[in-house]
Amino acid sequence: MVTRHRSQQQTAGRDVLRLLASTANAVKARHDEVEKELRRLEESAEEDLRTRGEQLARLAEHYLPAVTRESVGNAFVEVRGELQNVLRRKLRREGELQREWDRALDKRQKRGDELDAVTGELDALVDRREELEERLAELLDGDDAFQDLSRSALREEQELERNLARVEESRREASDKLPAYEQSRLFGYLLRRGYGTPAYKKRGLTRRLDRWVAGLVDFNKAKQSYDFLRVTPKLMSAEVDRRRDEFDRLMSDVEAIQQRVSDEIGLTEVLEDGMRVGKRRDAVLTRIEAEQAEQQAIEDELATLAGPDNDFYRQAVGRLRQFLEGLEASALEAKTRGTAGATDDRIYEEIRWLNDRIEAARSEADQLRRQRSLLGRQRTDLADLARRFQIAEYDSQRSVFPAGFDPRPDVERFLRGEASKEQVWQAVKRSQHFLPTWVEERAPSRDLMDSEFSYLLVRVLAEAAGAAIRRYADGQQRNANRGRPGVGRTKRDASIHRRARGGFTGGRGF
Amino acid sequence: MSSQQQQAPPPASASGQELSIAEMTRIMDVASTLRRERLLATRELSVGDTHRMLRERLLETARVTGDPVTAAEIDAAIEHYFQSLHEFQPPAPGFETFLARLYVARNQILAWSAVLGGGAALAWAFFGFAPTRPGAPAAPRLWGRW
Numbered sequence: 001m002v003t004r005h006r007s008q009q010q011t012a013g014r015d016v017l018r019l020l021a022s023t024a025n026a027v028k029a030r031h032d033e034v035e036k037e038l039r040r041l042e043e044s045a046e047e048d049l050r051t052r053g054e055q056l057a058r059l060a061e062h063y064l065p066a067v068t069r070e071s072v073g074n075a076f077v078e079v080r081g082e083l084q085n086v087l088r089r090k091l092r093r094e095g096e097l098q099r100e101w102d103r104a105l106d107k108r109q110k111r112g113d114e115l116d117a118v119t120g121e122l123d124a125l126v127d128r129r130e131e132l133e134e135r136l137a138e139l140l141d142g143d144d145a146f147q148d149l150s151r152s153a154l155r156e157e158q159e160l161e162r163n164l165a166r167v168e169e170s171r172r173e174a175s176d177k178l179p180a181y182e183q184s185r186l187f188g189y190l191l192r193r194g195y196g197t198p199a200y201k202k203r204g205l206t207r208r209l210d211r212w213v214a215g216l217v218d219f220n221k222a223k224q225s226y227d228f229l230r231v232t233p234k235l236m237s238a239e240v241d242r243r244r245d246e247f248d249r250l251m252s253d254v255e256a257i258q259q260r261v262s263d264e265i266g267l268t269e270v271l272e273d274g275m276r277v278g279k280r281r282d283a284v285l286t287r288i289e290a291e292q293a294e295q296q297a298i299e300d301e302l303a304t305l306a307g308p309d310n311d312f313y314r315q316a317v318g319r320l321r322q323f324l325e326g327l328e329a330s331a332l333e334a335k336t337r338g339t340a341g342a343t344d345d346r347i348y349e350e351i352r353w354l355n356d357r358i359e360a361a362r363s364e365a366d367q368l369r370r371q372r373s374l375l376g377r378q379r380t381d382l383a384d385l386a387r388r389f390q391i392a393e394y395d396s397q398r399s400v401f402p403a404g405f406d407p408r409p410d411v412e413r414f415l416r417g418e419a420s421k422e423q424v425w426q427a428v429k430r431s432q433h434f435l436p437t438w439v440e441e442r443a444p445s446r447d448l449m450d451s452e453f454s455y456l457l458v459r460v461l462a463e464a465a466g467a468a469i470r471r472y473a474d475g476q477q478r479n480a481n482r483g484r485p486g487v488g489r490t491k492r493d494a495s496i497h498r499r500a501r502g503g504f505t506g507g508r509g510f
Numbered sequence: 511m512s513s514q515q516q517q518a519p520p521p522a523s524a525s526g527q528e529l530s531i532a533e534m535t536r537i538m539d540v541a542s543t544l545r546r547e548r549l550l551a552t553r554e555l556s557v558g559d560t561h562r563m564l565r566e567r568l569l570e571t572a573r574v575t576g577d578p579v580t581a582a583e584i585d586a587a588i589e590h591y592f593q594s595l596h597e598f599q600p601p602a603p604g605f606e607t608f609l610a611r612l613y614v615a616r617n618q619i620l621a622w623s624a625v626l627g628g629g630a631a632l633a634w635a636f637f638g639f640a641p642t643r644p645g646a647p648a649a650p651r652l653w654g655r656w
Binding site: 177 | 600
């Protein structure tokens, strides 16, 4: 065993690698903490910025309560020109709306006159209609044919209503009584066979037995009732339809007489005129409703422009807020102190406090960003050192460091930024060495081991020295190993292919 | 359709010529049926008049015979009569009616009997309901007989 040659005081290479890895992990954890803290700080700063924006908007609204000549005239001279532009556009829109409103008022007046005229015309036609209707009633009262037909029509109408009720009653009676016939097995049997009809052709015993069954249910009488219930409602309904047609013809005759007399006295013409004028009045009313809706929309927009909830006001306040946002803190303070009221001073105090907070957060964030960058670099360097350590095979069992070697001071100096990665690596490299192999231990001089040839030579000599011992052992085991070819051969092949100064890898550790 | 009918000349009514006696009879039958149907419908539509006429006659009869029946009782009797009119009267239950029911259902009874009998015969054939030797398996017994 190689580890048997390492003294207890020496530090193993693996321990040094473990220290580098744990340091890298600690640096990564700190990096993550800094990252989290930075994120929290940025969120807080964003919230402060948003609040400051709101306060600036409040300040802008305080200085510009409405887009009027007075408030724009009192605004800051730097933005007064732009605010006056907004004011001009607002006034122009108000003027347009006012003109539209005036036009709508004129139209409404005109429509009112039109409606009055149509209403007057309609009232005259109504009077005329009532007069002619009275005349029509007098004339029809003296017309015998009309009176006879009217009385007949009235009678028939009442009779028709009674008939309809009777048809309904007959249908109800059929629906109540027919199921009993349909559910009777004896009656149903005879009905299916066509008993009592020319289609019934049975003879002999069957005919006699069918007659016996028919006698039990009194088939002839039951069949008559069954047919009556089935057919009569339909016949009654058809008869009622026929009577309704007669009634319609009668009513047509009555209406024809009425129409003739109405034409003669001019009532028909008045009615047609009335319908035409009525439609005109409806159209005028529809137009008035539409125009009233337009007028209401104009009034609503004018009311909106008078208040703060309109686009012009939002544009003006936005511009003023933009201006206030761009002002230096001292300039803003001077502006607020220069005014008479205390409201803007209070808002300014709030803004100043938020500015301080934002500034402090920005400074702290810069520091944290620098720290994060440093930690990121250190983590990369430590990972690189560990990789280099492994490539150099310092983590092998044969890699040792002298007793009392402690890499921690160098690593701490590296973490404080007082030593570079290269300096740490050189310190590690200087202290590290590999324990010799058994071949190196038995070699007379280290110079002999510098070539592959010399290595093989020493190895052959060493093997020859131990040959007697092995031969005895081989002799003892040969009998036992007979039948297992290639046991000794394998060992020899492996030794031939070993590299100089090491074995399995390009370095010296393995 | 017989050949005589196929070769018969078209109806005289189709060509507007003189109608045959058979056609005239058929037309009169149709007209008579229509008239009867219309009369029936008219009578049923004016059933109120029938009620009134019947009521007057019954009252007159009661007056003549000296029956002390009241007008309200006559109205109730007329109402009951018209309500029970055309109602189906089932046969009185008894042995005769039972036999009549069996008779009208004879085809179904025969069909079910045939199905059950066929089923029983098949079951007997496969499972040996009448074993020839006690304890012997059913199928060999059956095949042995075949």
